[in-house]
Amino acid sequence: MSSFEYRNGKLHVESLPLEDIAREVGTPFFCYSTQAMVNAYNSFSDALSKAGVKGTICYALKANSNQSVIKTLAKAGAGADVVSEGELRRALAAGVDPKKIVFAGVGKKPSEMAAGLKAGILQFNVESLPELEALSQVATQLGVTAPIAFRINPDVDAKTHAKISTGKADNKFGIDIPGVRRFVEQAEALPNIAIESLAVHIGSQLTDASPFKDAFQRLATLYKELKSAGLPLKRIDFGGGLGIQYNDETPPDLSEYAAAVSEVLEGLDAECIFEPGRFLVGNAGVLVTETIYVKEGTNRRFLIIDAAMNDLIRPSLYDAWHDIIPLNQPAANAQLTPCDIVGPICESGDTFAQQRPLPEVKAGDFLAMESAGAYGAVMASNYNTRLNAPEVLVKSDQFAVVRKRIDYDTLIKQDVLPDWLS
Numbered sequence: 001m002s003s004f005e006y007r008n009g010k011l012h013v014e015s016l017p018l019e020d021i022a023r024e025v026g027t028p029f030f031c032y033s034t035q036a037m038v039n040a041y042n043s044f045s046d047a048l049s050k051a052g053v054k055g056t057i058c059y060a061l062k063a064n065s066n067q068s069v070i071k072t073l074a075k076a077g078a079g080a081d082v083v084s085e086g087e088l089r090r091a092l093a094a095g096v097d098p099k100k101i102v103f104a105g106v107g108k109k110p111s112e113m114a115a116g117l118k119a120g121i122l123q124f125n126v127e128s129l130p131e132l133e134a135l136s137q138v139a140t141q142l143g144v145t146a147p148i149a150f151r152i153n154p155d156v157d158a159k160t161h162a163k164i165s166t167g168k169a170d171n172k173f174g175i176d177i178p179g180v181r182r183f184v185e186q187a188e189a190l191p192n193i194a195i196e197s198l199a200v201h202i203g204s205q206l207t208d209a210s211p212f213k214d215a216f217q218r219l220a221t222l223y224k225e226l227k228s229a230g231l232p233l234k235r236i237d238f239g240g241g242l243g244i245q246y247n248d249e250t251p252p253d254l255s256e257y258a259a260a261v262s263e264v265l266e267g268l269d270a271e272c273i274f275e276p277g278r279f280l281v282g283n284a285g286v287l288v289t290e291t292i293y294v295k296e297g298t299n300r301r302f303l304i305i306d307a308a309m310n311d312l313i314r315p316s317l318y319d320a321w322h323d324i325i326p327l328n329q330p331a332a333n334a335q336l337t338p339c340d341i342v343g344p345i346c347e348s349g350d351t352f353a354q355q356r357p358l359p360e361v362k363a364g365d366f367l368a369m370e371s372a373g374a375y376g377a378v379m380a381s382n383y384n385t386r387l388n389a390p391e392v393l394v395k396s397d398q399f400a401v402v403r404k405r406i407d408y409d410t411l412i413k414q415d416v417l418p419d420w421l422s
C-alpha cells in the first residue's frame, strides 16, 4: 500500500500524516487515497491493453459508493456497475456516462428498471425469466428497447468465503447453462428486448485464477454457440471479483487475469466489460480509530477501540482479516504482545482481531485498520446508536471530509412519533 506508509515515524496517506486528520476530524473515520484508487484503475486498464483486450471498466459501486470515490474513478475513465436504483442515481449524480452503466442484481423492481431505461444505460444483466418478462413490460410501456445480457451461472466454485461466492448452481445468481437455450427462446419471443451480451460474476475476493479461467472458458464457449445459432451478441461482461491482499493471500496478478480474458476472446469479436469493485478501492482506504482502554483480562489483553462492527462489519461477517497498525511507527525491535482488538458494541462478535501481536498500545493511541476502502463505509450502520464514521478523501497534500458525521439530533429525528405518542 504505497499510498499509506510511514514517513518520519508517522503513518502518512499520500503527503499527509493521518494523525493530523484524526485530530481535526475525530475518530473513527475512513480515509481514502485518490492516488491509490487511480493507480489501481490504471493498472487494471493497462493490464487489459497489454493483453490486447479492449473493454469498459465498470466500477462496482457497491464496494464504495461515496460520490467522491465514484467521481474520482469516473474521471480516470470508469463506468459503473450498479445493483439498485439508488446506486444508479449515485452513478448519474457523479457524472458517469449512462452508456457505461451496467445494471446487475437478482431482484430489480419494475420502478428500478424504468429508471435505468429512462437514463439510457448500456445494459441490464438479467438473471431470471420473470425478471426479463417484467423488463419487457416496462420497456414496452416506455416505448423503448431494453439492451440485456444474460447473467450466466457457470457452476464454478470461486473458492472464496461462502457468503461472497455466487457462481455455483446452488447460488441464487444467474441462469444455469443447461437452461440457457430454453431461456433464449423465451427471451426472443418477448417484445422490446435486445439480447446483446452474456455476463458472469462468480464471487468476490477471488485469490485463485483457476475459477476465473473455468468460468470465462464456459462463458466463451456458450457465446460462440449462441452466436452461431444466430443470436446477435456483441459483448461479454466478465464481472468483478478479483481479490486483493489483506493478509498473506496472493491474488492472481493482473497480467494473469488479463491473459485469461484474452485467451477466451480469440475469434469471438466481442466488446468487453469488467466490473471490479474491491480491486479498485479496497487497498485505497483505512479506518482510523483511537484506543479507548487497554483492559487486562485474565488470559488476554483487550484493546478497546472506538471503531466497531457497525463501522466495519467484515471481520464479524466474513471472518475477514485487516492489518492493524499504529499511526506512530513502532521501533523495529519493539516487543510484540498478542492482543484482542475489540469495539465497544454489546456483542462478542464485535471483534476485529484475536491474539494479534502488536507493539505496546496505550489508551489514546491511534490505530489504522488497513484495506478498509471496500465494503467498509457502505456496509456501516448506526447500531447501538453510534454515529457514522465520516469519510475523508486525500489528494496529495489536501484532504476533505466527503461524508460528514451526522449529529445525534439528526439521527434521532429520523424516528417519527405517531400521534398517539406525541
Ligand SMILES: *Cc1c(COP(=O)(O)O)cnc(C)c1O
Pocket (backbone or CB within 6 Å): 060, 062, 063, 081, 104, 105, 201, 203, 204, 205, 239, 240, 241, 242, 275, 276, 277, 278, 279
Ligand atoms: C459485487 C459485484 C461485483 C464486484 O465484486 P468485487 O469482488 O468487489 O470486484 C461485480 N459484479 C457484480 C454483479 C457484483 O455483484
